[in-house]
Amino acid sequence: MAVAREDSRGSLVFGAPGRNLEEEEEDDQAAVLLSVLVQQGQLGLCFYNSENSSLHYMVDSPDNKELHLLSRVIQEVRPHLILTSAKQERCLTQYLQQLGSDPHYRPEVVTYPYVDFGLEVGKQRLLSAHLPFLPPHISERDKMSYLSSCITFDSPLMLRAVGALLKCLDRRRVGVELEDSSVGVPILQFNAYTLKGVVYIDRDTYSVLQIFKSDLHPSVYKLQSGEKEGLSLYGILNRCRSKFGSKMLRQWFLRPTQDLAVLRRRQEVIRFFTSPRNSDVLNTLQASLRNIRNIPGLLRRMTLSSTKVTDWQRLYKTVYSAVCIRDSVRHLPQSIQLFREIGEELSDNLQNIAALINRVVDFDASLEENRFTVKPNVDPAIDEKKRRMMGLPDFLTDVARRELERLDSGIPSCCVIYIPLIGFLLTVPRLPSMVEKEDFEMEGLEFMFLSEDRLHYRNQTTRELDNLLGDLHSDIRDMETAVMTQLQNAVLEWSQSLYQVLDLMAELDCLMAMSSASLEYSYTSPKLARHRKIAITQGRHPLLELCSPVFVANSFHSSESEGRIKIVTGPNSSGKSIFLKQVGLIVFMALIGSDVPAKEAEVGLVDGIFTRMQSRESVSVGLSTFIIDLNQMALALNSSTGNSLVLIDEFGKGTNTVDGLSLLAASVSFWLKKSLEDVPHILLATNFHSLMQLGLLPTSGMLSFLTLETAVDRDELVFLYQLKEGICQSSYASNIAAMAGLPACLVHRAVEVSEQYRTGEPVKRIDRASSDEQARRCQSVVEKFLSLDLEDKDVDLHGFMKDEVLPSAGDPVSRS
Numbered sequence: 110m111a112v113a114r115e116d117s118r119g120s121l122v123f124g125a126p127g128r129n130l131e132e133e134e135e136d137d138q139a140a141v142l143l144s145v146l147v148q149q150g151q152l153g154l155c156f157y158n159s160e161n162s163s164l165h166y167m168v169d170s171p172d173n174k175e176l177h178l179l180s181r182v183i184q185e186v187r188p189h190l191i192l193t194s195a196k197q198e199r200c201l202t203q204y205l206q207q208l209g210s211d212p213h214y215r216p217e218v219v220t221y222p223y224v225d226f227g228l229e230v231g232k233q234r235l236l237s238a239h240l241p242f243l244p245p246h247i248s249e250r251d252k253m254s255y256l257s258s259c260i261t262f263d264s265p266l267m268l269r270a271v272g273a274l275l276k277c278l279d280r281r282r283v284g285v286e287l288e289d290s291s292v293g294v295p296i297l298q299f300n301a302y303t304l305k306g307v308v309y310i311d312r313d314t315y316s317v318l319q320i321f322k323s324d325l326h327p328s329v330y331k332l333q334s335g336e337k338e339g340l341s342l343y344g345i346l347n348r349c350r351s352k353f354g355s356k357m358l359r360q361w362f363l364r365p366t367q368d369l370a371v372l373r374r375r376q377e378v379i380r381f382f383t384s385p386r387n388s389d390v391l392n393t394l395q396a397s398l399r400n401i402r403n404i405p406g407l408l409r410r411m412t413l414s415s416t417k418v419t420d421w422q423r424l425y426k427t428v429y430s431a432v433c434i435r436d437s438v439r440h441l442p443q444s445i446q447l448f449r450e451i452g453e454e455l456s457d458n459l460q461n462i463a464a465l466i467n468r469v470v471d472f473d474a475s476l477e478e479n480r481f482t483v484k485p486n487v488d489p490a491i492d493e494k495k496r497r498m499m500g501l502p503d504f505l506t507d508v509a510r511r512e513l514e515r516l517d518s519g520i521p522s523c524c525v526i527y528i529p530l531i532g533f534l535l536t537v538p539r540l541p542s543m544v545e546k547e548d549f550e551m552e553g554l555e556f557m558f559l560s561e562d563r564l565h566y567r568n569q570t571t572r573e574l575d576n577l578l579g580d581l582h583s584d585i586r587d588m589e590t591a592v593m594t595q596l597q598n599a600v601l602e603w604s605q606s607l608y609q610v611l612d613l614m615a616e617l618d619c620l621m622a623m624s625s626a627s628l629e630y631s632y633t634s635p636k637l638a639r640h641r642k643i644a645i646t647q648g649r650h651p652l653l654e655l656c657s658p659v660f661v662a663n664s665f666h667s668s669e670s671e672g673r674i675k676i677v678t679g680p681n682s683s684g685k686s687i688f689l690k691q692v693g694l695i696v697f698m699a700l701i702g703s704d705v706p707a708k709e710a711e712v713g714l715v716d717g718i719f720t721r722m723q724s725r726e727s728v729s730v731g732l733s734t735f736i737i738d739l740n741q742m743a744l745a746l747n748s749s750t751g752n753s754l755v756l757i758d759e760f761g762k763g764t765n766t767v768d769g770l771s772l773l774a775a776s777v778s779f780w781l782k783k784s785l786e787d788v789p790h791i792l793l794a795t796n797f798h799s800l801m802q803l804g805l806l807p808t809s810g811m812l813s814f815l816t817l818e819t820a821v822d823r824d825e826l827v828f829l830y831q832l833k834e835g836i837c838q839s840s841y842a843s844n845i846a847a848m849a850g851l852p853a854c855l856v857h858r859a860v861e862v863s864e865q866y867r868t869g870e871p872v873k874r875i876d877r878a879s880s881d882e883q884a885r886r887c888q889s890v891v892e893k894f895l896s897l898d899l900e901d902k903d904v905d906l907h908g909f910m911k912d913e914v915l916p917s918a919g920d921p922v923s924r925s
């Protein structure tokens with residue numbers, strides 16, 4: 110990480126400047142700012158998301174020295190800015206420095222003085238925060254008791270972090286950069302943030318299993334516009350109709366859960382929609398969901414002065430569609446929890462909001478005038494002014510006629526016009542004789558200006574009109590703006606009902622998306638339970654099955670009785686990695702509540718999926734491939750529990766064979782030495798056949814061996830991709846090399862050497878044939894030498910040596 114620098118406010122700033130918050134606001138990108146404190150093994154944090162003006166807090170929780178919990182939160186939230194105290198624990202400093210070495214993600218790290226993280230300071234800042242949903246004149250005591258229902262006050266570290274975060278928001282004016290300085294940064298909702306029950310999956314696993322596939326990190330809060338999802342599990346399951354549905358799905362993907370109640374709630378909805386009888390309902394609801402817009406964005410704009418006509422239209426459509434969806438869902442089985450909640454919890458407030466907007470906003474006129482316009486009968490004063498405004502043209506024509514009669518006979522015509530903010534004016538055409546300014550003067554008229562060849566004047570009559578009618582246009586505008594503010598406040602007071610719409614609709618959208626995918630790809634609903642068993646019958650790889658014309662399904666059973674450690678061998682390209690990944694993906698899908706690609710599946714809720722598979726790009730990380738492999742293996746060995754799934758593919762091949770083999774054998778033995786309940790489900794693929802041939806593993810009932818079937822047909826290897834019990838006897842490396850197009854002579858020689866090495870024979874040198882050739886050449890040199898007449902003075906001995914004996918060695922005489 111780069112050196113610390115001082116920002117304009119005297120705070121220390123580390124690392125790359127990061128993305129500018131103002132720029133992001135223009136891009137309509139959310140800014141996420143996270144404030145964190147670590148003290149004596151406890152972690153306290155909170156973060157603000159400007160997209161929906163929400164403050165998320167996490168109750169103080171224990172974290173280890175490596176700050177795994179913090180790293181998990183950062184992985185999920187991807188804050189643009191991390192704020193912490195200048196006085197902090199070493200582990201946090203180290204963690205932040207390490208974060209700076211990640212080329213894909215460089216948040217701005219800012220430190221504030223320790224005093225900004227005081228507990229009382231935090232509470233005071235919270236009290237004076239801008240909370241638009243509260244009535245403006247609420248007493249401090251009432252505000253405090255209300256706040257205690259929004260945010261927990263018994264997490265001191267978190268509260269201290271909140272204080273500093275609020276200061277930072279105010280200083281940077283996050284989301285209100287363009288507003289008047291009296292407008293505070295709004296907080297529209299408080300959300301408790303929790304990772305409890307979340308299945309541990311690290312970034313490498315997400316990447317190797319192709320759960321997400323995009324260059325940028327899959328952050329919940331930072332869906333980049335223009336970011337394309339490649340072939341990935343998220344890509345094929347995300348059929349959400351709304352943006353917030355996609356966001357929620359992403360969050361589910363980032364937080365696979367062990368919470369059985371949550372998973373069953375999702376499963377029962379998917380089961381309903383995947384029933385062929387209900388496909389019409391699915392289509393109708395999906396169509397209505399399209400009309401539900403970004404409620405947080407709309408509400409945020411209502412706290413500022415930037416509500417547009419289109420915002421009112423969208424809000425009306427959103428609320429109206431939500432009411433329609435609620436009414437349709439009320440006809441679906443109310444035994445399904447989500448349907449019941451939609452039916453009950455989408456309150457009549459929504460109808461009230463829709464009715465109020467419909468009664469107040471004149472959408473046609475608003476669009477025409479491109480400003481908020483009120484319907485008749487909302488405010489009698491506005492109606493009166495508008496009436497006057499409507500009658501104005503006739504009335505002014507009358508006035509103009511009378512004025513013309515009073516003017517010089519040389520003036521051909523006269524009008525009375527109204528210009529907003531200036532008032533009423535008399536206008537006459539300029540006569541050709543009127544050249545100089547003095548020529549414009551007329552008796553009883555005060556010259557104002559010349560525009561488009563017309564002269565504009567004020568006189569007694571226009572002044573009387575000003576007094577009588579006032580600045581009608583501006584008055585109407587001001588009065589309508591006041592009505593809009595009242596309407597905004599009413600909507601903001603109902604914001605809780607609107608957020609409820611958002612959460613329930615997002616959930617419905619995600620589940621309908623997963624149902625559509627399940628129908629299209631013929632998935633099945635897995636049985637979930639709190640046991641330590643995984644049983645997948647005829648499982649498939651959800652991505653490969655879409656790209657491959659034929660996919661061979663395979664089963665996987667892991668339990669105490671069927672062995673928890675499976676060693677998979679097979680020739681290269683026989684399907685080992687795909688099998689490992691397919692098991693990982695099926696378990697993952699079950700843990701987000703989705704149906705799975707299998708004939709049948711029973712999945713015990715695992716607490717983590719650990720992988721040691723192909724390594725990340727080592728150049729950018731700055732570590733050798735082997736070190737990365739070891740790090741991944743260390744994490745699996747140290748952090749997996751009897752309830753985890755561990756997938757290991759070709760561990761140990763990054764160093765010399767014997768050392769790699771020993772490390773692999775030692776790792777398996779490490780798990781075998783554990784008591785039965787502490788051994789994770791392990792699936793290990795290897796090309797080290799000597800692991801079994803040399804008997805490097807202890808005999809254990811926990812260990813079982815699987816191999817992928819192949820056949821040789823007329824010297825050609827055929828992959829059957831079918832898993833069976835046993836150990837692969839040959840690597841078939843030569844057949845595979847030949848299939849890959851290596852030259853036949855090279856493959857032949859490789860087979861020869863391999864055979865001699867295996868049988869312990871000395872490896873015969875490849876240059877034996879050419880030594881005969883050499884003997885023949887020597888003989889010819891000797892014969893030529895003997896034929897030379899050494900007595901003859903003209904014999905070119907030097908040339909002979911050069912050409913025949915040492916053709917490439919330069920000057921042999923001088924060398925000797």
Ligand SMILES: Nc1ncnc2c1ncn2[C@@H]1O[C@H](COP(=O)(O)OP(=O)(O)OP(=O)(O)O)[C@@H](O)[C@H]1O
Pocket residue numbers: 653657659660661662679680681682683684685686687688796830
């Ligand atoms: N079950 C299957 N059905 C159909 N095709 C499969 C199946 N499994 C694997 N394949 C095909 O075989 C290819 C190689 O599979 P995979 O990468 O899993 O082999 P491997 O045994 O791990 O090879 P290596 O040991 O060289 O890493 C896949 O890209 C896919 O095209």
